[in-house]
Amino acid sequence: AQKVTQAQTEISVVEKEDVTLDCVYETRDTTYYLFWYKQPPSGELVFLIRRNSFDEQNEISGRYSWNFQKSTSSFNFTITASQVVDSAVYFCALRRTGNQFYFGTGTSLTVIP
Amino acid sequence: KAGVTQTPRYLIKTRGQQVTLSCSPISGHRSVSWYQQTPGQGLQFLFEYFSETQRNKGNFPGRFSGRQFSNSRSEMNVSTLELGDSALYLCASSLVGQNEQFFGPGTRLTVL
Numbered sequence: 289a290q291k292v293t294q295a296q297t298e299i300s301v302v303e304k305e306d307v308t309l310d311c312v313y314e315t316r317d318t319t320y321y322l323f324w325y326k327q328p329p330s331g332e333l334v335f336l337i338r339r340n341s342f343d344e345q346n347e348i349s350g351r352y353s354w355n356f357q358k359s360t361s362s363f364n365f366t367i368t369a370s371q372v373v374d375s376a377v378y379f380c381a382l383r384r385t386g387n388q389f390y391f392g393t394g395t396s397l398t399v400i401p
Numbered sequence: 402k403a404g405v406t407q408t409p410r411y412l413i414k415t416r417g418q419q420v421t422l423s424c425s426p427i428s429g430h431r432s433v434s435w436y437q438q439t440p441g442q443g444l445q446f447l448f449e450y451f452s453e454t455q456r457n458k459g460n461f462p463g464r465f466s467g468r469q470f471s472n473s474r475s476e477m478n479v480s481t482l483e484l485g486d487s488a489l490y491l492c493a494s495s496l497v498g499q500n501e502q503f504f505g506p507g508t509r510l511t512v513l
Contacts, residue, residue, distance in 0.1 A: 321500045331489060333504035340500075379444065383500060388457045389434070391444040 290315050292382050294392035301370050302400050309365040309395045311380030317341075322356065322363045323381040327394070333379065339363060370399045403428065405494050405505035413511045419480040422508045426473050426494030432456075433475040434502060435467060438489040447490075450475055451497075479510075487512045 291314040301307045313322065324336040337347065339356050347354050351368045367374055380392040406425045414420050426433050434457075435447040446459035450469035467477040473494075479486055489509050493502035 323501060325504075330506070331509075332506045333491065333493075335501045335503060338501050388446060388449065388459075389502065390446070391436075393443040 290317075290382055290384060290390045292380050292390050292392040294378075294380055294395050296395045297393070298396045298398070300398045300400060303372060304369050306366060306368050307370050307397065309367075309378050309380075309397070311363045311365065311392060313361050313363065313380070313382045315382060315384060317384045319385060321383040323383065323389075324354065324363075324365050325379045325381065327377040327379065329376070336365075367397075370397075372399050372401050375399045405492055405503055407490075407492050407505040407508050409508060410506065411509050411511075413513065414482050415513050416482055416484060418482050419478065420482060420510060421476055421478045422490055422492075422510075424475045424477075424492030424494075424505060426475070426492075427503055430494035430496050430503075431473050432495045432497065432502075433469055433473065434493045434495075435475070435477050436491040436493065437461075438491055438507070439487075444491070447477065482512045484512050486510065 293312045296310055320341045322339045325333040326336055327333050337354055344356050353366045355364045375398050377394045377396045379394045382390045405427055408423045432451045434449040437445045437447055447461055448455055448467050449457040453469045464480045469475045489507045491507045492505045495502045
């Protein structure tokens with residue numbers, strides 16, 4: 289069975305603090321893809337990053353970085369020097385072959401000015 | 402390039418009625434997926450259409466149905482509405498061979 293777990297339901301941080309959002313997944317597939325999406329209060333999910341199961345290189349994009357570790361089935365997301373505009377719900381998702389996505393339940397991040 | 406559009410944005414219906422939601426994917430995208438988002442259940446996959454055929458289906462009752470037209474636009478229909486169908490319904494499109502999905506703003510359905 290495919291499953292994505294985001295154990296952190298809500299996180300609050302003070303502006304400029306770093307914050308890490310955890311994502312743990314389960315799959316028996318050898319080929320799969322992992323994603324992070326951001327859902328601001330407006331409701332529209334915004335694509336942030338995609339990772340395939342054969343690429344364990346970490347990635348950095350500005351203040352965002354992602355740590356993919358197959359050994360622990362984790363794909364964690366770190367925001368450095370958080371800003372108020374980062375306040376949103378963040379979803380981790382798994383896609384297996386066949387295009388069906390499995391989403392975690394989301395982590396609501398509040399950045400306090 | 403225009404993004405995924407969904408109409409209507411808000412809808413209020415009463416129990417027992419039926420509703421049709423519409424989604425226009427990004428130009429060139431042939432895969433359209435539908436999701437139901439509720440506070441309690443999170444994002445749940447409804448179904449995916451590709452080239453007018455349903456390719457994947459989630460675990461929802463038969464009251465939930467969909468279709469896709471030759472121009473890739475998609476509709477989903479919910480018949481005999483129940484209070485529990487109140488949710489944000491999200492549509493996402495993707496290119497053949499690409500992996501990320503791009504989401505529309507959603508239709509917020511309230512069932513009274």
